[in-house]
Amino acid sequence: MKSLADLEAIRKRTLENINMRKDEDAARVVIGMATCGIAAGARPVMLAFMDEIKKRNLQHVTVSQTGCVGMCRYEPMLDVILPGQEKVTYIHVKPEMVPRIVAEHIVNGHPVTEYTIGAAED
Amino acid sequence: MELYRSHVLVCGGTGCSSSGSANLIERFEQQLKEKGLENEVKVVRTGCFGLCEAGPVVIVYPEGTFYSRVKVDDVDEIVSEHLLKGRKVQRLIYVDHKTKESSAQKSLAEIGFYKQQQRVALRNCGVIDPENIDEYIAFDGYRALAKALTEMTPEQVIKEVLDSGLRGRGGAGFPTGKKWQFARASKAEQKYFVCNADEGDPGAFMDRSLLEGDPHAILEAMAIGGYAIGASEGWIYVRAEYPIAVKRLEKAIAQARDYGLLGENIFDTGFNFDIHIRLGAGAFVCGEETALMASIEGRRGEPKPKPPFPAVKGLFESPTNINNVETLGNIAQIILKGADWFKSIGTPASTGTKVFALGGKINNTGLVEIPMGTPLRTIIEDIGGGIPNGKKFKAVQTGGPSGGCIPASLLDIPVEYDTLTSVGAMMGSGGMIVMDEDNCMVDIARFFLDFTVDESCGKCTPCRVGTRRMLEILQRITEGKGEEGDIEKLEELAESIKSSALCGLGQTAPNPVLSTIKFFRDEYEAHIREKRCPAHHCQALLNYVITDKCRGCTACARKCPVGCISGELKGQHVIDTSKCIKCGTCIATCKFGAIIKE
Numbered sequence: 008m009k010s011l012a013d014l015e016a017i018r019k020r021t022l023e024n025i026n027m028r029k030d031e032d033a034a035r036v037v038i039g040m041a042t043c044g045i046a047a048g049a050r051p052v053m054l055a056f057m058d059e060i061k062k063r064n065l066q067h068v069t070v071s072q073t074g075c076v077g078m079c080r081y082e083p084m085l086d087v088i089l090p091g092q093e094k095v096t097y098i099h100v101k102p103e104m105v106p107r108i109v110a111e112h113i114v115n116g117h118p119v120t121e122y123t124i125g126a127a128e129d
Numbered sequence: 130m131e132l133y134r135s136h137v138l139v140c141g142g143t144g145c146s147s148s149g150s151a152n153l154i155e156r157f158e159q160q161l162k163e164k165g166l167e168n169e170v171k172v173v174r175t176g177c178f179g180l181c182e183a184g185p186v187v188i189v190y191p192e193g194t195f196y197s198r199v200k201v202d203d204v205d206e207i208v209s210e211h212l213l214k215g216r217k218v219q220r221l222i223y224v225d226h227k228t229k230e231s232s233a234q235k236s237l238a239e240i241g242f243y244k245q246q247q248r249v250a251l252r253n254c255g256v257i258d259p260e261n262i263d264e265y266i267a268f269d270g271y272r273a274l275a276k277a278l279t280e281m282t283p284e285q286v287i288k289e290v291l292d293s294g295l296r297g298r299g300g301a302g303f304p305t306g307k308k309w310q311f312a313r314a315s316k317a318e319q320k321y322f323v324c325n326a327d328e329g330d331p332g333a334f335m336d337r338s339l340l341e342g343d344p345h346a347i348l349e350a351m352a353i354g355g356y357a358i359g360a361s362e363g364w365i366y367v368r369a370e371y372p373i374a375v376k377r378l379e380k381a382i383a384q385a386r387d388y389g390l391l392g393e394n395i396f397d398t399g400f401n402f403d404i405h406i407r408l409g410a411g412a413f414v415c416g417e418e419t420a421l422m423a424s425i426e427g428r429r430g431e432p433k434p435k436p437p438f439p440a441v442k443g444l445f446e447s448p449t450n451i452n453n454v455e456t457l458g459n460i461a462q463i464i465l466k467g468a469d470w471f472k473s474i475g476t477p478a479s480t481g482t483k484v485f486a487l488g489g490k491i492n493n494t495g496l497v498e499i500p501m502g503t504p505l506r507t508i509i510e511d512i513g514g515g516i517p518n519g520k521k522f523k524a525v526q527t528g529g530p531s532g533g534c535i536p537a538s539l540l541d542i543p544v545e546y547d548t549l550t551s552v553g554a555m556m557g558s559g560g561m562i563v564m565d566e567d568n569c570m571v572d573i574a575r576f577f578l579d580f581t582v583d584e585s586c587g588k589c590t591p592c593r594v595g596t597r598r599m600l601e602i603l604q605r606i607t608e609g610k611g612e613e614g615d616i617e618k619l620e621e622l623a624e625s626i627k628s629s630a631l632c633g634l635g636q637t638a639p640n641p642v643l644s645t646i647k648f649f650r651d652e653y654e655a656h657i658r659e660k661r662c663p664a665h666h667c668q669a670l671l672n673y674v675i676t677d678k679c680r681g682c683t684a685c686a687r688k689c690p691v692g693c694i695s696g697e698l699k700g701q702h703v704i705d706t707s708k709c710i711k712c713g714t715c716i717a718t719c720k721f722g723a724i725i726k727e
Contacts, residue, residue, distance in 0.1 A: 008388045
């Protein structure tokens with residue numbers, strides 16, 4: 008290591024992996040992973056999020072799981088919570104929908120309305 | 130490096146390691162593999178989280194779920210419920226002693242124990258994997274060194290530290306920047322930068338936790354200090370009784386050398402610095418700087434008169450700067466964030482934070498870091514969670530064998546160097562031992578003096594003979610053989626030892642006696658005049674008595690090993706105190722709570 012740039016490279020590379028341990032505001036993706044969620048295919052959805060975050064090298068995004076919220080007929084469901092904003096709930100999520108949610112909602116801040124629970128109940 | 134969705138942080142500090150955290154890690158890894166989660170969830174061994182009372186501690190991120198007292202058998206449930214299905218294991222979640230609030234819905238920082246803390250020196254402890262230099266770098270590690278070497282002159286570095294107001298955390302509170310200035314001013318071909326990690330106060334473990342939890346922070350600070358004073362060689366003097374700390378230091382030094390952060394031509398600036406480790410054999414006096422240097426040189430660990438000060442003639446006869454571990458833990462932050470930031474924490478005369486090892490009669494035993502100036506009461510009641518078993522707080526001992534006891538009436542004083550000294554205690558290295566109504570203050574003084582008598586190196590007479598005479602008097606008092614005039618004799622001896630002993634060990638050894646006499650003179654007098662121990666602690670001054678709660682069941686009489694209890698069936702029993710050996714068997718046997726000590 009000979010320069011500040013070398014140090015910075017290591018810092019960046021590692022930080023994205025351990026950022027979740029800082030108590031900072033991060034975008035949170037919370038996926039329902041109860042029996043109903045898993046049975047409906049929540050795991051591939053979660054893995055798709057992981058892939059997408061890694062591919063885009065996104066920092067400040069965490070993926071976590073939660074239990075059953077009671078609306079099993081909408082599974083797999085998940086919440087995207089941006090810092091300081093109301094949570095947005097997506098339903099019947101399939102892995103192929105994930106890149107759009109990441110690109111439009113998490114990166115650019117515009118929820119993908121047609122996938123949300125609001126769209127289904129209208 | 131793989132991207133993981135969840136990190137399981139398991140405390141690998143000495144406290145949690147001794148309650149079995151190594152087995153937890155093994156089990157987690159095995160269970161994750163079984164469930165096919167090994168590429169999604171990472172298990173990290175970290176340094177101390179501070180809440181040793183609740184150990185072994187496990188934190189699961191990104192949720193930040195705080196599990197306490199986790200056993201190997203609990204691991205399967207955490208993996209299958211929390212990590213696989215996203216359901217937190219409620220029964221293992223930490224619950225605050227005092228408020229009875231579960232930490233389930235709160236972030237870690239809002240738990241009572243952490244709420245009033247501010248972590249500067251311990252910022253990475255319990256957050257990073259101490260054996261992974263990349264994680265240290267990710268949280269701004271070695272950036273301060275880069276900044277110092279590439280953007281600052283040695284004088285600027287010293288000025289920043291001087292302006293920050295940082296004072297030595299080993300106990301004496303000497304301004305760190307001044308020390309560096311003196312060492313810089315000495316002209317010599319070879320200078321040394323020494324880290325004093327010979328933590329010896331009974332009950333103190335903040336240096337150990339810092340070395341275990343964030344070893345790179347110490348290495349970085351030493352390199353910065355080496356640059357500032359013009360030293361190319363550093364030594365860490367650490368106790369051999371700290372095996373985990375030693376192992377992590379060795380690993381950290383190897384990693385730093387590998388990255389070129391130690392060694393020659395660091396950051397291409399032509400600055401060379403390398404660090405060696407020297408293990409101490411656990412002599413308390415070796416924490417004294419001149420004795421410490423003698424020990425590094427391979428000589429007997431005995432202090433020397435000062436001057437010459439180490440900054441002029443220290444290790445191997447060369448100018449040397451010595452700093453304590455916790456002091457060094459603050460350096461990188463001061464360089465990165467600036468003196469003004471550091472000064473904004475704490476009080477004008479005591480800037481920054483201080484780490485304390487809370488122990489004794491307190492609910493949340495563990496490691497806390499608070500801004501200077503925090504009232505003692507906050508530390509004991511809010512962070513420490515108060516005294517267990519509904520007992521009453523009596524005093525807190527700070528500064529170990531060199532410090533003193535602070536009574537309940539002074540609980541509202543702010544914790545800073547000068548205030549503590551003014552009440553006859555001292556900041557010390559940061560041991561804080563809490564005592565309740567069952568502790569006898571005479572016996573506490575005897576305990577600490579017993580420690581210093583053992584640890585006196587014997588070189589100077591006041592310490593070698595004087596402290597022993599004091600101990601003998603104290604022993605007599607606790608055995609009920611105290612005489613009128615003993616207190617005055619203790620005070621006289623104490624004053625002459627303080628003014629004539631060679632090093633800090635002897636000069637401060639009488640402090641625990643003086644401060645207990647100052648605040649608890651009535652206890653001394655009760656021992657001497659009434660042959661009574663108000664705390665019911667000193668065995669020789671106690672009598673076992675059977676009260677009228679006695680139902681005459683004869684159970685105690687049958688159990689008494691010396692047969693000193695007599696009485697009819699269903700009649701009041703009596704203890705013959707002349708034969709009683711005060712073993713306590715009768716109290717343990719009695720079902721009616723009829724036997725008391727008085």
